[in-house]
Amino acid sequence: MRLENPYLAEECVIKGSRRQTPDVYTYAISYPRGSRRLRTPFMPGQFIMISVLGIGEAPFSFSAWDDEKAIFETTIRTVGNVTSAIMRRGEGQRIWVRGPYGRGWPMEEARGKDILIVAGGIGMAPLRPVIEMVARNRRSYGGLEILYGAKTPEDLLFADEFDSWRSIPGAELLLTVDSVPRGTKWDHGVGVVTTLFDKIRTEPNDSIVMMCGPEIMMKFAVKGLLAMGFRPEDIYLSLERRMECGVAQCGHCQIGPKFVCKDGPVFPYSELRGLPDLLA
Amino acid sequence: MRGMVVPKDSLGELVSKLSDRYKIFGPKRKGTEWIFGEVESADEMDLRYSTTILPPRKFFLPTSERLFSFRMDGRVEEPEEPDIPALIFGIHSCDLNALLLLDAVFSSGQFPLPSYVKRRERTALVALTCTEVGDHCFCESMGTGPSPAGGYDVLLTDLEGEYLMESGSRRGDEILALARGREASKGDFDRKAEAIERAKSKFKRRVDLRDIDELFLKNLDNPIWERLGEKDLACGLCVNSCPTCFCFDVRDKLDFPMDSGVRYKEWDACVLLEFSQVALGGNFRRDRSARIRQFIGHNLGWGGASQFREFRGKAKCVGCGRCIRYCPAGIDLTEVLKELRGA
Numbered sequence: 203m204r205l206e207n208p209y210l211a212e213e214c215v216i217k218g219s220r221r222q223t224p225d226v227y228t229y230a231i232s233y234p235r236g237s238r239r240l241r242t243p244f245m246p247g248q249f250i251m252i253s254v255l256g257i258g259e260a261p262f263s264f265s266a267w268d269d270e271k272a273i274f275e276t277t278i279r280t281v282g283n284v285t286s287a288i289m290r291r292g293e294g295q296r297i298w299v300r301g302p303y304g305r306g307w308p309m310e311e312a313r314g315k316d317i318l319i320v321a322g323g324i325g326m327a328p329l330r331p332v333i334e335m336v337a338r339n340r341r342s343y344g345g346l347e348i349l350y351g352a353k354t355p356e357d358l359l360f361a362d363e364f365d366s367w368r369s370i371p372g373a374e375l376l377l378t379v380d381s382v383p384r385g386t387k388w389d390h391g392v393g394v395v396t397t398l399f400d401k402i403r404t405e406p407n408d409s410i411v412m413m414c415g416p417e418i419m420m421k422f423a424v425k426g427l428l429a430m431g432f433r434p435e436d437i438y439l440s441l442e443r444r445m446e447c448g449v450a451q452c453g454h455c456q457i458g459p460k461f462v463c464k465d466g467p468v469f470p471y472s473e474l475r476g477l478p479d480l481l482a
Numbered sequence: 483m484r485g486m487v488v489p490k491d492s493l494g495e496l497v498s499k500l501s502d503r504y505k506i507f508g509p510k511r512k513g514t515e516w517i518f519g520e521v522e523s524a525d526e527m528d529l530r531y532s533t534t535i536l537p538p539r540k541f542f543l544p545t546s547e548r549l550f551s552f553r554m555d556g557r558v559e560e561p562e563e564p565d566i567p568a569l570i571f572g573i574h575s576c577d578l579n580a581l582l583l584l585d586a587v588f589s590s591g592q593f594p595l596p597s598y599v600k601r602r603e604r605t606a607l608v609a610l611t612c613t614e615v616g617d618h619c620f621c622e623s624m625g626t627g628p629s630p631a632g633g634y635d636v637l638l639t640d641l642e643g644e645y646l647m648e649s650g651s652r653r654g655d656e657i658l659a660l661a662r663g664r665e666a667s668k669g670d671f672d673r674k675a676e677a678i679e680r681a682k683s684k685f686k687r688r689v690d691l692r693d694i695d696e697l698f699l700k701n702l703d704n705p706i707w708e709r710l711g712e713k714d715l716a717c718g719l720c721v722n723s724c725p726t727c728f729c730f731d732v733r734d735k736l737d738f739p740m741d742s743g744v745r746y747k748e749w750d751a752c753v754l755l756e757f758s759q760v761a762l763g764g765n766f767r768r769d770r771s772a773r774i775r776q777f778i779g780h781n782l783g784w785g786g787a788s789q790f791r792e793f794r795g796k797a798k799c800v801g802c803g804r805c806i807r808y809c810p811a812g813i814d815l816t817e818v819l820k821e822l823r824g825a
Contacts, residue, residue: 453729
């Protein structure tokens with residue numbers, strides 16, 4: 203039997219993009235159904251490898267997925283060669299995608315439980331499908347509390363969706379920013395995301411925490427949550443690492459014995475405790 | 483067929499017969515060292531070699547290899563791996579066991595790499611019980627030598643004046659059928675056991691593998707890593723000479739006039755600065771101390787059976803000693819381990 207080359211990607215088309223912040227865009231990307239190189243269903247928290255031929259490939263999370271329309275969304279900050287090349291490609295242009303890979307958010311374990319989301323900056327991108335999944339299957343989950351921090355108000359992603367998130371029954375959205383530029387109207391918190399912790403109403407028992415953001419933020423957030431009585435096995439983090447393959451071969455994403463691409467990118471804190479090069 | 487014994491001077495005839503069927507690679511002299519290179523006759527090989535500069539990993543995972551070619555209009559072409567049967571003659575037990583770890587990474591996982599799988603399938607392995615234990619060798623402690631327990635097509639053991647040939651596969655049976663000799667007796671197997679014991683008595687280095695994962699994870703903050711980081715040149719020779727290091731980069735290259743190109747993979751090394759770098763300059767192993775800890779920790783601690791369920795060995799390291807031998811800064815993972823144990 204001829205083996206499938208795992209590095210071949212599926213040709214997809216950019217259907218449109220929306221500006222989220224000065225350097226972050228959400229791209230809608232249409233994909234061919236039934237592809238082996240881009241397999242559905244996606245699970246929230248998994249990632250995909252996106253490439254522009256001749257420029258290179260990089261890992262991204264997807265921020266929404268609609269199998270009926272065969273479109274997924276990915277929210278990308280323009281910071282390097284591949285992300286700049288994606289941004290320069292307009293509507294109708296092709297990009298190459300393979301995946302999804304890895305272990306996503308614990309949507310099964312979270313059934314019937316309260317969910318506390320802690321996001322920092324671009325870290326909200328992989329959590330957006332969680333919020334949508336809870337909204338679509340409202341009775342399957344308990345309370346939904348979302349804590350979201352960013353550098354400034356204009357760095358908050360999906361701001362146009364905040365009202366609809368607030369209107370999810372039993373949902374709470376708490377926002378904070380590091381600083382507010384003069385002249386910007388801001389009715390929410392100022393400070394790092396952990397300054398919102400004394401407002402958390404989610405009880406540590408029978409709840410799941412899902413967290414994504416800069417590792418320094420996650421380090422302090424985990425510390426705070428543990429102090430509040432959340433259990434290490436109920437606190438899930440999505441990690442960023444260099445990834446060149448997505449299939450546990452290139453070795454870049456290793457943390458101790460774990461491959462972030464295969465064993466993660468979402469891990470319960472209990473699996474990460476005591477491993478090297480982490481949460482620094 | 484359990485095994486046969488062939489006179490040493492008949493090896494030339496066997497290699498000559500094998501060269502009709504296989505492209506043969508064997509240990510050859512290069513200056514004061516040895517390399518695995520293509521050979522056409524037994525005379526070109528030195529089976530009393532100690533350790534080659536590079537391990538045979540290079541035949542299965544070349545320094546650089548094309549994943550696919552593309553045209554800018556989106557047409558993609560996969561590389562065709564040639565079907566030429568190859569044979570590695572005289573591979574030592576350490577290097578053979580190393581291939582079993584690479585198998586866990588590239589063929590038994592969820593996404594096998596077709597080029598690797600094909601190269602492994604088309605390459606016959608004629609292993610050699612190691613009798614030339616070098617100063618840096620410690621395969622015995624790692625449970626990977628001096629004689630392999632399996633994974634070979636044929637195993638040769640030097641019985642002084644003749645070789646014991648054992649088959650480990652159907653392909654091995656076919657190779658044995660080409661040899662001229664007599665059936666091996668119990669006495670011949672006893673002589674093999676003696677040869678192994680003699681080799682074992684030559685080891686100067688021993689490591690203690692008890693609770694080794696735990697030992698490394700408990701010592702992440704040991705000051706030894708800072709000290710090694712000061713010493714380390716981050717040159718990558720350890721990784722490049724390692725038989726089990728598998729890490730690589732994936733890159734795109736455009737051909738002139740930029741209407742076509744290739745996506746290719748190329749050896750990379752965890753001890754290099756950019757290895758763990760992400761967007762915006764973030765780096766999860768910026769300090770050399772963290773990088774050398776990754777190399778040594780992965781090799782002796784958390785990288786073997788605890789990382790790959792399919793891998794039945796103990797550690798990622800197979801005890802070939804190359805990283806010690808080539809380190810320009812004199813970093814020696816067996817000494818590091820001793821220090822961590824407080825010895």
